Structure formats: structure tokens, C-alpha cells
Amino acid sequence: xxxxxxxxxxxxxxxxxxxxxxxxxxxxxxxxxxxxxxxxxxxxxxxxxxxxxxxxxxxxxxxxxxxxxxxxxxxxxxxxxxxxxxxxxxxxxxxxxxxxxxxxxxxxxxxxxxxxxxxxxxxxxxxxxxxxxxxxxxxxxxxxxxxxxxxxxxxxxxxxxxxxxxxxxxxxxxxxxxxxxxxxxxxxxxxxxxxxxxxxxxxxxxxxxxxxxxxxxxxxxxxxxxxxxxxxxxxxxxxxxxxxxxxxxxxxxxxxxxxxxxxxxxxxxxxxxxxxxxxxxxxxxxxxxxxxxxxxxxxxxxxxxxxxxxxxxx
Amino acid sequence: xxxxxxxxxxxxxxxxxxxxxxxxxxxxxxxxxxxxxxxxxxxxxxxxxxxxxxxxxxxxxxxxxxxxxxxxxxxxxxxxxxxxxxxxxxxxxxxxxxxxxxxxxxxxxxxxxxxxxxxxxxxxxxxxxxxxxxxxxxxxxxxxxxxxxxxxxxxxxxxxxxxxxxxxxxxxxxxxxxxxxxxxxxxxxxxxxxxxxxxxxxxxxxxxxxxxxxxxxxxxxxxxxxxxxxxxxxxxxxxxxxxxxxxxxxxxxxxxxxxxxxxxxxxxxxxxxxxxxxxxxxxxxxxxxxxxxxxxxxxxxxxxxxxxxxxxxxxxxxxxxxxxxxxxxxxxxxxxxxxxxxxxxxxxxxxxxxxxxxxxxxxxxxxxxxxxxxxxxxxxxxxxxxxxxxxxxxxxxxxxxxxxxxxxxxxxxxxxxxxxxxxxxxxxxxxxxxxxxxxxxxxxxxxxxxxxxxxxxxxxxxxxxxxxxxxxxxxxx
Numbered sequence: 001x002x003x004x005x006x007x008x009x010x011x012x013x014x015x016x017x018x019x020x021x022x023x024x025x026x027x028x029x030x031x032x033x034x035x036x037x038x039x040x041x042x043x044x045x046x047x048x049x050x051x052x053x054x055x056x057x058x059x060x061x062x063x064x065x066x067x068x069x070x071x072x073x074x075x076x077x078x079x080x081x082x083x084x085x086x087x088x089x090x091x092x093x094x095x096x097x098x099x100x101x102x103x104x105x106x107x108x109x110x111x112x113x114x115x116x117x118x119x120x121x122x123x124x125x126x127x128x129x130x131x132x133x134x135x136x137x138x139x140x141x142x143x144x145x146x147x148x149x150x151x152x153x154x155x156x157x158x159x160x161x162x163x164x165x166x167x168x169x170x171x172x173x174x175x176x177x178x179x180x181x182x183x184x185x186x187x188x189x190x191x192x193x194x195x196x197x198x199x200x201x202x203x204x205x206x207x208x209x210x211x212x213x214x215x216x217x218x219x220x221x222x223x224x225x226x227x228x229x230x231x232x233x234x235x236x237x238x239x240x241x242x243x244x245x246x247x248x249x250x251x252x253x254x255x256x257x258x259x260x261x262x263x264x265x266x267x268x269x270x271x272x273x274x275x276x277x278x279x280x281x282x283x284x285x286x287x288x289x290x291x292x293x294x295x296x297x298x299x300x301x302x303x304x305x306x307x308x309x310x311x312x313x314x
Numbered sequence: 315x316x317x318x319x320x321x322x323x324x325x326x327x328x329x330x331x332x333x334x335x336x337x338x339x340x341x342x343x344x345x346x347x348x349x350x351x352x353x354x355x356x357x358x359x360x361x362x363x364x365x366x367x368x369x370x371x372x373x374x375x376x377x378x379x380x381x382x383x384x385x386x387x388x389x390x391x392x393x394x395x396x397x398x399x400x401x402x403x404x405x406x407x408x409x410x411x412x413x414x415x416x417x418x419x420x421x422x423x424x425x426x427x428x429x430x431x432x433x434x435x436x437x438x439x440x441x442x443x444x445x446x447x448x449x450x451x452x453x454x455x456x457x458x459x460x461x462x463x464x465x466x467x468x469x470x471x472x473x474x475x476x477x478x479x480x481x482x483x484x485x486x487x488x489x490x491x492x493x494x495x496x497x498x499x500x501x502x503x504x505x506x507x508x509x510x511x512x513x514x515x516x517x518x519x520x521x522x523x524x525x526x527x528x529x530x531x532x533x534x535x536x537x538x539x540x541x542x543x544x545x546x547x548x549x550x551x552x553x554x555x556x557x558x559x560x561x562x563x564x565x566x567x568x569x570x571x572x573x574x575x576x577x578x579x580x581x582x583x584x585x586x587x588x589x590x591x592x593x594x595x596x597x598x599x600x601x602x603x604x605x606x607x608x609x610x611x612x613x614x615x616x617x618x619x620x621x622x623x624x625x626x627x628x629x630x631x632x633x634x635x636x637x638x639x640x641x642x643x644x645x646x647x648x649x650x651x652x653x654x655x656x657x658x659x660x661x662x663x664x665x666x667x668x669x670x671x672x673x674x675x676x677x678x679x680x681x682x683x684x685x686x687x688x689x690x691x692x693x694x695x696x697x698x699x700x701x702x703x704x705x706x707x708x709x710x711x712x713x714x715x716x717x718x719x720x721x722x723x724x725x726x727x728x729x730x731x732x733x734x735x736x737x738x739x740x741x742x743x744x745x746x747x748x749x750x751x752x753x754x755x756x757x758x759x760x761x762x763x764x765x766x767x768x769x770x771x772x773x774x775x776x777x778x779x780x781x782x783x784x785x786x787x788x789x790x791x
Contacts, residue, residue: 003578099552310580
């Protein structure tokens with residue numbers, strides 16, 4: 001396939017994943033905003049902005065974090081290139097570029113997502129419609145994923161789509177955990193101590209992991225357990241290890257198809273091996289923030305290596 | 315523009331209100347349907363097109379909103395015998411066009427014979443010096459041709475213009491049929507309609523048959539070259555590439571490697587045998603045509619001239635879209651085929667000729683005046699609907715550069731009913747059939763794209779100016 005199309009598929013699915021993750025973060029934020037005091041709500045909205053790297057831009061045009069200002073900015077802010085609407089628009093633009101690589105079902109569900117969100121996001125966000133928009137975003141993302149699973153040939157196109165999805169998701173898990181780590185644990189000595197359940201619930205909720213975590217841990221909330229779950233669990237589809245395993249298997253498939261490996265294969269194999277062999281206590285001992293920072297840098301390097309190995313750009 | 319009289323020919327109903335035989339089957343079906351259900355189906359069609367993303371961008375519109383070309387669900391029906399004559403006429407015309415293009419880029423016998431003035435070529439930007447003396451692979455210049463026809467009476471079909479450069483609209487022909495079959499499957503069991511769906515396969519075969527012999531590929535690699543997603547016809551480009559299983563490339567995917575045009579794939583550069591280009595000549599090769607262009611592939615013309623790639627349609631074919639050349643088409647057909655044209659031209663005055671100019675200036679209010687190089691309904695004067703001031707201003711432009719214009723009478727285009735809230739209502743139509751040319755055959759898909767003026771009385775069918783489209787049926791008889 002064309003390198004430009006591989007790039008388009010990769011980014012189409014990165015943008016879709018990013019839109020979905022941003023919706024999950026807002027959803028978790030909304031839960032806190034609805035159940036905590038006004039002050040806690042503002043803190044939470046700010047942390048959502050920090051997680052997505054949109055805080056600086058937001059501050060240029062806003063004085064406070066109150067009310068629906070943050071969700072409005074993150075969903076439909078005109079000057080916000082990271083808004084969910086813009087992500088969905090970018091995903092669609094990429095989909096148009098690579099339309100010949102998509103099945104009709106994938107194209108149509110993705111196009112419907114754009115049509116539905118464009119109309120829902122035409123007016124300002126209120127507490128009332130936010131509760132409709134966020135589930136819609138997640139549902140549409142699930143539909144695109146379902147259409148892909150059900151109709152796409154398991155060839156290189158599929159692999160590039162999956163690489164985009166899991167690289168973005170890995171980056172998002174790292175960001176979420178990193179921000180919460182600072183909010184929740186201002187002091188490193190507090191690692192392993194009792195925690196604000198509500199905040200940790202929000203982390204798990206934003207990664208759709210609350211049910212799975214409770215089931216696995218009999219409902220106990222502790223930083224060590226949650227960190228281990230989100231970074232190292234190989235069964236949870238929104239854990240770092242799960243994402244890296246998926247990167248590895250998709251790259252392996254490509255290597256078999258192409259009969260050749262590149263730098264990206266080596267980097268991902270190494271990352272997967274480390275995650276398999278690392279224990280959560282080592283991570284906490286060496287510093288969660290350092291670990292996550294390294295993981296984020298690695299995600300960027302892997303993305304660049306994939307682009308180079310598969311000639312995404314001339 | 316609006317027709318001056320109501321004397322136009324209606325394709326469904328004759329002057330006495332009787333349904334013409336081609337429409338018998340459809341009309342019987344239609345009269346059986348519940349009007350409310352039909353109205354609901356009409357609404358469904360739009361959401362079908364939106365979801366599929368069959369949209370286009372209008373040049374010069376600020377907000378860049380995507381628009382739909384209105385689709386009308388009443389088919390335009392052509393009988394088998396009518397179609398036989400039309401397709402014979404198109405085949406004749408397309409043959410003549412290719413012979414003409416070969417001639418003007420070689421011996422120019424038509425000029426030596428005094429049948430075409432030399433300045434038709436020498437003063438024409440679409441005439442490419444780079445093509446002189448060159449033989450395109452298989453001898454084919456116009457691989458894909460769209461011929462615009464209008465009808466004014468039972469047997470009166472006229473050619474309004476040729477589109478031999480990069481004709482568009484075929485995706486609408488195909489999607490319209492698909493939409494109709496989804497919406498009204500039972501209709502197709504009752505009326506025998508000739509299929510059109512094999513067009514993409516025929517196109518792929520036709521292009522493969524034109525692959526350059528020197529590259530020796532058993533299975534030629536075909537790519538569709540598009541300017542990109544912001545082009546108004548991008549949907550069509552992706553649709554055709556998809557249907558043909560061809561790559562959809564942009565110029566920045568291409569590079570010249572070892573005397574071949576190659577595309578950048580995830581496995582490295584891969585040579586292409588046939589490029590179905592949907593970009594203008596100017597944007598093919600910045601080294602040859604337009605040094606300012608960021609869009610072309612530097613060196614592609616050298617590869618082409620060395621026989622390393624087929625470009626469809628061939629560079630330099632655009633000259634046959636020229637409306638001044640068009641005015642010579644009846645002579646061109648006679649000159650190269652030795653036959654009388656099956657399909658006539660619309661009467662055309664060349665404003666470059668003093669007598670014609672005088673006539674045109676005296677009768678501007680009744681004529682349609684077009685730029686010789688224009689397309690898409692831009693830059694024209696429609697006398698009957700223009701204001702006095704517009705006519706006066708246009709007369710000045712005409713006098714300043716008469717050679718830039720031709721004029722034609724305001725034709726009384728035929729009508730076909732469209733579906734409206736209050737039932738069927740006649741609207742003016744034209745027809746663009748598509749012909750595929752390969753060294754082996756000329757293949758014409760039965761039907762084509764019917765464009766319809768959606769406003770009552772309007773004669774403007776261009777999609778850029780609010781025109782719609784219809785499914786076009788050729789009956790099996």
C-alpha cells in the first residue's frame with residue numbers, strides 16, 4: 001500500500017482513539033464535578049486539561065475553570081486544535097484520504113460519527129447535553145471499531161490502524177496516570193497509603209477499568225494495585241502492557257508479511273519485554289513519574305520509527 | 315435561463331398527455347405506489363448520499379461546506395432503439411476525435427486540406443508542442459470521453475460539447491443506479507434495464523489494454539492520480555480507484571526512478587504502468603508545463619515520451635474540448651471517417667468571424683455565448699435571462715476579444731419529470747454518456763449521467779449551479 005495511506009490510516013485511528021479518550025476523561029471529570037464541591041470540580045477540570053496538554057491554551061482565553069467552560073473548550077472550542085470535534089474532523093479527513101483502504105462500513109460509521117457530532121456540537125455545552133454527547137462519542141467510537149473488526153481484511157491496513165490505536169492509547173494511559181499521580185500524591189511518601197477513593201475511581205473510570213479492577217481486587221483501592229493494573233496487567237485492554245503487546249503482535253504480523261524488520265520492531269520488542277519482566281514495586285521504587293516520562297518519550301520514538309520503517313512520508 | 319415557450323419536448327408524455335412507450339412500465343409502477351411512501355423514500359435518498367459522503371465542494375464558496383448534488387428519483391428512460399443511434403453517433407465521434415488528435419500532432423492533414431484554420435492550433439494553449447510527433451501507447455489519446463448531449467425532439471439529439479480532458483460524473487451514474495436499486499428493488503424486476511455497474515471493470519480493462527508495451531507487465535499496475543481531498547471531484551477519484559482496485563495516488567507519492575514513474579509504498583517504490591490522471595495538463599509536470607506548480611511530478615513527461623508509462627487521457631487532448639474546435643466537429647467527423655455525422659452539432663457562431671460576430675451582437679438577447687476555453691457553466695452569457703446591463707457589458711467583452719467566444723441559439727431542451735411534493739413535474743435535462751477507448755474497442759456504457767435543472771423552467775443543469783442528477787435507463791429492447 002501507499003506510504004501516505006499507511007500514514008493516513010495510522011493517524012485516522014490515533015485521532016479516533018484520542019477523541020474517545022478525551023471523552024472518557026471528561027466523563028470522569030463530570031462524575032467528580034457532580035459529586036464533589038465546586039472547588040474540587042474546578043480542580044478536576046483543570047487536571048483534565050493538563051492531562052490532554054490543553055491547559056496553557058485554555059488559560060489564554062479563560063479566567064476560571066468553573067461551570068461547563070472546560071467541557072465546552074475541549075469538545076468544541078473554536079481555537080482548540082485538540083478539541084474532540086477537531087479530532088473527529090481530522091479522523092474523517094484522514095479517512096477521506098485513505099478511503100480506498102477502508103470498507104464501506106468503516107467509512108460510513110466514521111462519517112456518521114462526524115455528522116452526528118457536528119450537529120450535537122453546534123450549540124454550547126450544558127450540564128444536560130454533556131450527558132448525551134459523551135456517551136454518543138464513545139458509542140460511535142465503538143461502532144467504528146466494530147465495523148473494522150467485522151469487515152476489514154486482516155492485512156497491513158488493519159495492522160497500521162491497530163498500531164495507531166494502541167500507540168495513542170498507551171500515550172493516553174501514561175498521561176492520565178502521570179497527572180493523577182501529581183494530583184493525588186503530592187508527596188512521594190504517600191505512595192501506598194490510603195487514598196482518596198473518589199479520585200482513583202475517576203482514573204479507573206476514565207480508562208473504563210473500574211469494574212474490572214473491583215472484580216480483580218475485591219473492591220480495594222490502593223495506589224500500588226491500581227498502578228500495577230494500569231501499567232502491567234496483560235488482560236486489561238487499557239493497560240500499558242496490553243497496548244505494547246498489541247503493538248508487538250501487529251508489528252510482528254507486518255514483519256512476516258514484508259519479510260523484513262525495522263527499527264520499530266526492535267524498540268517495541270524491547271519495551272514489551274521490559275513490561276513483562278518489571279514488577280510494580282520496582283516502578284514505585286524508581287519513581288512512577290520517571291517511569292511514565294520514559295514511557296511517553298518511548299511512544300514518540302516508536303511512532304517515528306514506524307513512520308520511517310514504512311515510508312509514511314517522502 | 316428559462317425557455318421562452320412551452321413547446322419543449324417531454325420525454326415521458328406526448329402533447330396529448332399519453333405516456334410514451336419507453337415510460338410505460340415505469341408509469342404503471344409509479345401509479346401503483348402510495349404517494350406518502352414515495353415522499354419518505356425521497357428523503358431517504360439524501361441521507362444515503364450524505365452517509366456515503368458523495369459530496370462535492372463548490373469552488374469559490376468561503377465556508378467550504380460540503381454539498382450534495384440533488385438526486386431525483388424518477389429515472390430518465392431511453393428506448394433501446396434510441397440508444398443504438400446515440401451510441402453509434404458517439405462511437406463515430408470518438409473515433410474521429412482520436413484520429414483528429416493524432417493528425418494535429420503529426421502531419422496536420424486537416425489543415426493542409428483547408429478544413430481547419432491553422433490558428434485553431436497555433437493560437438491555442440491546449441495545443442501541446444510536447445506531443446508533436448509522439449505516439450501514445452496503443453495510439454489512444456482519449457481513453458475516457460464524456461459527450462454532452464441535448465434533446466429537442468423525438469429524433470433530435472445534438473452534441474453540446476465533448477469532454478475529452480478529464481470528464482467527470484461517472485461515479486454519480488453508478489451511485490444513482492445503486493441508490494435506485496436499494497430504494498426500489500421491485501422496479502427493476504418489472505422493467506428490463508441495461509446494467510451499468512460493470513463500468514469500473516471495463517475502465518480497468520480498457521486502461522490495462524493501453525499499458526506501454528515496453529514495460530512488459532503481464533498485469534499492468536494502474537493508479538488514479540488525484541489532486542487530493544479538496545478537489546471537487548475527489549469522491550469520484552476515490553470511488554473509481556476503489557472499484558478498480560487501483561491505488562489512488564497524489565503527485566507527492568510519485569517520483570521518477572530508473573526511467574519509470576514509481577509510487578512510494580510501505581515496501582518502497584513501485585513502478586506504475588498506467589496513470590489515470592484526474593489533474594489538468596498544467597499540473598502533470600512542473601519541468602515541462604508549469605514551473606510554479608507544486609502539484610506535478612518532475613520528469614513524468616520525459617518518461618511518458620520514452621514509453622515508460624501511459625497517461626490517460628493523453629496530455630494535449632484538452633484541445634478537443636475547445637468550443638471553437640467543437641464548431642468544426644461535423645467537418646472533423648466527415649474528414650476522418652468519410653461518413654455523415656450521426657449526431658449533429660448545435661448550430662454555433664464563431665465570433666472570430668466578422669459576419670458571425672455581427673449577427674451575435676445583434677441577437678445577444680436570444681443567444682447563449684460561451685468562452686471557447688470555459689467549462690462548468692462559468693463565464694457565459696445566457697441572453698434570454700440576462701438584464702440589459704449585463705448584455706451591454708458582455709457585448710463590450712465580446713467586441714474586445716471576439717475570438718474568445720462562440721454563440722449558440724437558446725435550445726428548447728427536452729424535459730423529464732422530477733418528483734416534487736405535489737407529484738411529477740417536468741424539468742429540463744441533458745445527458746452525458748461515457749465512452750471508453752482502447753486499441754481493441756470503443757465501449758459505451760448504456761445510459762450515462764442525466765443532469766437535470768431542478769428549478770421550474772430553468773435550463774441550467776450544471777451541478778455547480780444547482781443542477782441535480784437522475785438515474786438513466788436504457789431499456790433492453
